[in-house]
Amino acid sequence: MSENNKNSGNERGMGRHGGGPMGSFAGPVVKAKNFKASLKRLLSYLKPQRLNFILVFIFAIISTIFSIVGPKISGKAITKLVEGLIAKYTAIAKNAALIKAGRKTQIPIPVIDFAYIERIILILIGLYLLSTIFAFFQQYIMAGVAQKTVYNLRRDVQDKLSVLPLKFFDARTHGEILSRVTNDIDNIATTLQQSLTQLITSIVTIIGVIIMMLTISPLLTIVVILTLPLYVVVTAFVAKRSQKYFASQQKEIGMLNGHVEEMYTGHKIVKSFGHEEESIEEFKKINDRLYNAGWKAQFISGIIMPMMRFVSNIGYVIVCVVGGYLATKGKINIGDIQAFIQYSNQFTQPIVQTANIANIIQSTVASAERVFELLDETEEIPDSIDAQVIESPKGEVEFKNVYFSYKEQEPLIKNMNIDVKQGHTIAIVGPTGAGKTTLVNLLMRFYEIDGGSIKIDGVDIRNIKRMELHNMFGMVLQDTWLFNGTIMKNIAYGKEGATEEEVIQAAKAAHAHHFIKTLPDGYNTILNEEASNISQGQKQLLTIARAILASPTIMILDEATSSVDSRTEVYIQKAMTALMENRTSFVIAHRLSTIRDAELILVMNKGSIIEMGNHNELLARKGFYADLYNSQFAGANLDSEIV
The missing domain is CATH 1.20.1560.10 (ABC transporter type 1, transmembrane domain)
Structure with a gap:
């Protein structure tokens, strides 16, 4: 149990x-x-x-x-x-x-x-x-x-x-x-x-x-x-x-x-x-x-x-x-x-x-x-008095000399430096426990860093109103979250006051419109408590539609195509591509074949970035990423390197 x-x-x-x-x-x-x-x-x-x-x-x-x-x-x-x-x-x-x-x-x-x-x-x-x-x-x-x-x-x-x-x-x-x-x-x-x-x-x-x-x-x-x-x-x-x-x-x-x-x-x-x-x-x-x-x-x-x-x-x-x-x-x-x-x-x-x-x-x-x-629990650090609001965020992200640890004596991220340009896709790869999700949590300020700075458009995230910071991000995670209600309301959750037409357009962009129309009640189909009356792939398409409707500046994607059929996977990949278009995107990659076109790939292990570059550059180095990539096709044993 x-x-x-x-x-x-x-x-x-x-x-x-x-x-x-x-x-x-x-x-x-x-x-x-x-x-x-x-x-x-x-x-x-x-x-x-x-x-x-x-x-x-x-x-x-x-x-x-x-x-x-x-x-x-x-x-x-x-x-x-x-x-x-x-x-x-x-x-x-x-x-x-x-x-x-x-x-x-x-x-x-x-x-x-x-x-x-x-x-x-x-x-x-x-x-x-x-x-x-x-x-x-x-x-x-x-x-x-x-x-x-x-x-x-x-x-x-x-x-x-x-x-x-x-x-x-x-x-x-x-x-x-x-x-x-x-x-x-x-x-x-x-x-x-x-x-x-x-x-x-x-x-x-x-x-x-x-x-x-x-x-x-x-x-x-x-x-x-x-x-x-x-x-x-x-x-x-x-x-x-x-x-x-x-x-x-x-x-x-x-x-x-x-x-x-x-x-x-x-x-x-x-x-x-x-x-x-x-x-x-x-x-x-x-x-x-x-x-x-x-x-x-x-x-x-x-x-x-x-x-x-x-x-x-x-x-x-x-x-x-x-x-x-x-x-x-x-x-x-x-x-x-x-x-x-x-x-x-x-x-x-x-x-x-x-x-x-x-x-x-x-x-x-x-x-x-x-x-x-x-x-009496310790609260989040409140917004500073002079906290800023970035009126038209571009999505440029910079990690500079970032240090972080969950426990004082056990540092997880040490001296991390990343410079992400507007509209670029950054893939984060590495074994379980490498710190991939932690990096995203730090970016959204769910956790406070121990040292260094994280900036968006040149502004330290600690100087941005927390609500405004969160509004810059859209998330599609591996674990889908849908509430008990109609499909229309679940997609509309991404934007306050969204019209029916906007919801339908978002569903079309996410390649979800077709399967929704095949349901008996269409957009008025009520999802049960665990949304078990639709498939895992369909759930993912709905969360992507919701993210598209929100139209965030920065996207965070945790690939979730491993448990769906090949046809649905194609739809999800197309939907993700549409979602990432002209947006700065952080992709936590599980299937390395899906991130070949990323402008920057961060290879993490034990909290540190051990390699950085695009797909071809990293393969040419024949290092950790190359072994990780080849293992998905050739079955290479990486146990000695991951431990």
Whole structure:
């Protein structure tokens, strides 16, 4: 499996904060390296929303208070009802005794005060309705706070990505960058939207319930609080054992995603070489490991709720026994016992939620830290204040005493000197790793040189606005890039505001018009995600058409004819010739037969230009280029020279 797929698979495999019925409370907790600093920085994004956040906090408190006082008030109704029933049946019993004793005088039978009970019910309905309304507005406002916060965060990330140098992207997998831009920011959004309001509600509930329980019975409150250590023991016991299984589960999910992506992306190769059974067997092994880890993780985390209920029931029994005893002594009302039982049930749930949210916040701050690491990356050197714009660029290029290295101790390009005239074609040849692509990256200032200068029309590229510099270049690379959309839009991408007629003319110049017209929808044919509904050669013709439409001053071409048929190769070569006409062109050559007419051929090896001249001159020298050229026809062995 490729490293990129492994990484991207693992990134996708990591779900939101962990798994299991208790969320990240039972699952693995990803911790930030510097929790305090990252949390402070994340909260700074909430500052513009602080007024709304204060409103959320107030509404959460009011909503929770209205909800908490309900049991206490309902207890009064139950007490009144029970007292009325006791008084009624006591009077009936006394009257029966009087009748039996032969007395005619009877005690009046009390009437239950249903009007009082009705008032209590109406008050409760009103309280719960108000609690719901405040909870609704709390969630409504918090949704705006959360989305506005992550909107600003996404904007900052997007702005940052646009000014990061190419070396940042070269040093990281796509999966890692995408994970920070999507998964990590999504984690932050979900936590702000759900977990923060839940945390506020849970804390207010805990404080409010304790106060309400103390107003009913301090003794019963102590009994309930004494059960807390049992909850801690249970959760610690479960979390300790489930942690490693959740970590293993996440790892296997990543492996499974990576394997599936790799196998389905390269399914043709797998089938061609008859490795279906091997692929299925590998999938089965990973799937079995995932099943074992997932089953254990879910089972162990799943038993936490039954164990919590067991502890809760123990507390319930103790409250009932002690409450009943106090009721017989007249120290507590029946309604208050009922209210206290409700409070004891309300007391444990927010404690579990708070512990759960604490872990979620840990993971969220870790996600924020990963995003902040991206935001703190070193940016491209900004344009100088006096940066120039070359109004009518000619395309004359000069490399003068250029030095460059990816690592300080390992120089790649040393004292490079090139002088390219307007409209000339410069071919760059050499073995893999010779520095051909690096030279192009330096020309476009994707990397900064360590010494010397690179000039276009006599102006140092460091003194040209970077956007203007890039606009001078057109690129046709070996790896074609086409996006999901119509062929018309893909070609028009080369020039802002391009007309349909201009697109068609560019397609004709690139020898792409004929095959486009043979497609069912012509220029309106929609290319799928990987443009796999057209051939590799056709893709290349479209990228050439796009470059022709852009009409750049300098062309960079990375030949890509090795994977197409001979007829398509002829079309591509003709299209490239049309594209290079009257333009300065840098051609990274793979087939040396295609660059015989180049005005200048640079032969590179290990970062240095070892030979320079036109085709005939270099062949006459019988040096590295001659051996390289002959090897493509005579099969000469150049291993000793390339190493």
